[in-house]
Each structure stands twice: as structure tokens, then as C-alpha cells.
Amino acid sequence: MLPTQPMSPTPSADSLPIAGITPLTTLDFPGQLAAVVFLQGCPWRCGYCQNSSLLPRSTPPEYQWQEIKTWLRKRLGLLDAVVFSGGESTLHQGLAHAVMQTREMGFRTGLHSAGIYPDRLRNLLPVLDWVGLDIKAPEADYPAITGVEGSGHKAWRSAAYLAGSNTAHEIRTTVHPDQLNEAQLIDMADRLVQLGIRHFVIQRATFARCMEPDLKTCSSARLSDQQLSTIGARFPHFSIRDAL
Numbered sequence: 001m002l003p004t005q006p007m008s009p010t011p012s013a014d015s016l017p018i019a020g021i022t023p024l025t026t027l028d029f030p031g032q033l034a035a036v037v038f039l040q041g042c043p044w045r046c047g048y049c050q051n052s053s054l055l056p057r058s059t060p061p062e063y064q065w066q067e068i069k070t071w072l073r074k075r076l077g078l079l080d081a082v083v084f085s086g087g088e089s090t091l092h093q094g095l096a097h098a099v100m101q102t103r104e105m106g107f108r109t110g111l112h113s114a115g116i117y118p119d120r121l122r123n124l125l126p127v128l129d130w131v132g133l134d135i136k137a138p139e140a141d142y143p144a145i146t147g148v149e150g151s152g153h154k155a156w157r158s159a160a161y162l163a164g165s166n167t168a169h170e171i172r173t174t175v176h177p178d179q180l181n182e183a184q185l186i187d188m189a190d191r192l193v194q195l196g197i198r199h200f201v202i203q204r205a206t207f208a209r210c211m212e213p214d215l216k217t218c219s220s221a222r223l224s225d226q227q228l229s230t231i232g233a234r235f236p237h238f239s240i241r242d243a244l
């Protein structure tokens with residue numbers, strides 16, 4: 001008889017680098033009272049990033065997962081859901097374990113992601129109740145925003161997985177007028193519709209919070225709400241908001 005291969009264990013959530021939490025929000029998982037758990041680290045460097053302190057992988061964590069679990073048990077009945085965010089939360093292999101444990105505690109589970117690891121996102125979808133996925137630009141234009149070649153292919157593959165899943169979701173696009181123009185937005189919106197995306201959000205970048213000094217001001221004209229709404233009319237659900 002052939003020796004059986006040992007199954008690779010699910011990486012533990014205990015090593016997750018938890019940078020912080022938001023104890024209660026109604027903004028991060030539509031229709032739910034949610035807590036947000038922020039994970040440290042992101043491999044991309046978008047100039048308009050509004051969470052630059054979360055980007056380095058080496059920053060020591062503020063919390064251990066066991067502490068968060070203890071806290072969450074006390075929130076049962078008070079919170080509906082837990083959202084994992086970042087940085088890029090799918091950077092960490094232990095995320096799946098944390099999501100499963102969160103469901104076992106009785107919470108709904110949500111995820112914010114830029115779609116940087118499409119296969120990990122696909123594997124997580126069956127245990128996620130909602131995903132907010134950032135799509136930043138048409139595929140070819142991604143490196144100008146993220147600083148990373150090939151980033152657009154990954155993000156758009158994630159969008160395709162999400163569109164083909166049963167997980168509730170929204171696609172959101174942050175618009176800094178110096179980085180994304182109307183023609184690019186229309187191009188992306190049309191492709192999202194082709195994928196079957198039904199819920200689209202345009203987030204206006206807050207210039208002062210941008211990581212890249214050149215983006216703290218804006219030299220291009222802002223698109224009006226009317227122009228944005230015309231683009232958004234392609235989708236059954238569309239809204240405009242300031243970047244989270």
C-alpha cells in the first residue's frame with residue numbers, strides 16, 4: 001500500500017498581525033452592525049492609499065487573534081458581523097482560519113480586499129457573507145496606480161471570481177482625478193457589467209490623506225456627481241461616497 005500523504009494543515013490564525021479594530025460600524029458591511037479587524041501589510045503601493053500605516057509587513061501587531069476572539073465572544077448578540085480589512089487581509093494565510101472561527105462563533109463574515117491574491121479570495125468565498133472588492137482601473141492601467149506590474153490581471157481575476165460566486169458583494173473604485181479619468185471609468189464600468197457585477201460604488205479620494213505627496217493636491221478637474229451617476233446608471237445598485 002502506498003504511504004498516504006499528510007494533509008497540509010490550515011495555517012493558524014494565531015499568527016495574524018492584527019493592527020487594530022473598529023469596534024462598531026454600520027459602513028463597512030452594508031445593513032449590518034459590524035466590527036472591523038485590520039491586518040497589517042500590503043504588497044502594493046497605491047499613491048492615494050489612505051491607510052499607509054498599515055502597509056509595512058514588519059510593523060509589530062497591536063493584538064493577538066486570541067485576544068480578538070475573547071473580545072468577540074463578549075459582543076455576541078450586539079454585533080451582526082466581523083469584517084477583515086487591511087492593508088490587504090488576504091496577504092495572510094491564517095485569514096481562512098480566522099474567518100471560519102468567526103463564523104463558528106455565530107457572526108456573519110465580511111472582507112475588504114484589493115483582489116491581490118485571486119486564488120485565496122476564491123477559496124475564501126464559500127465562508128464569506130459579503131466582500132467589498134477594490135477595482136482601481138482598467139487592467140492595463142493598474143501599474144500606474146499600484147506601482148506593481150501585473151497587478152491589474154490579479155485584481156480583475158478576483159472580480160471575475162466574485163461575480164461568479166454566490167457571495168454578496170460590492171465593487172468600489174477610488175477616484176483621484178489625476179489618476180483616473182472619465183474614459184477609464186467608463187471602460188471599467190462596461191467590463192464590470194459584462195462580468196455580471198450589479199453593485200458599484202465610486203469613492204472620492206480624500207486628497208489630504210493620500211500617501212503620495214503629489215496626490216495631496218489635484219490638478220485635474222473633478223467629475224461631477226452627474227457625470228459619475230451617468231456611469232453608475234449601468235448598474236442596478238450604484239452610489240458615490242468618500243473613500244473609507
Ligand code: SF4
Nearest residue numbers: 042044045046049114
Ligand atoms: S490602497 Fe489598498 S491595495 Fe493600495 S496600497 Fe493601500 S491597502 Fe494596498
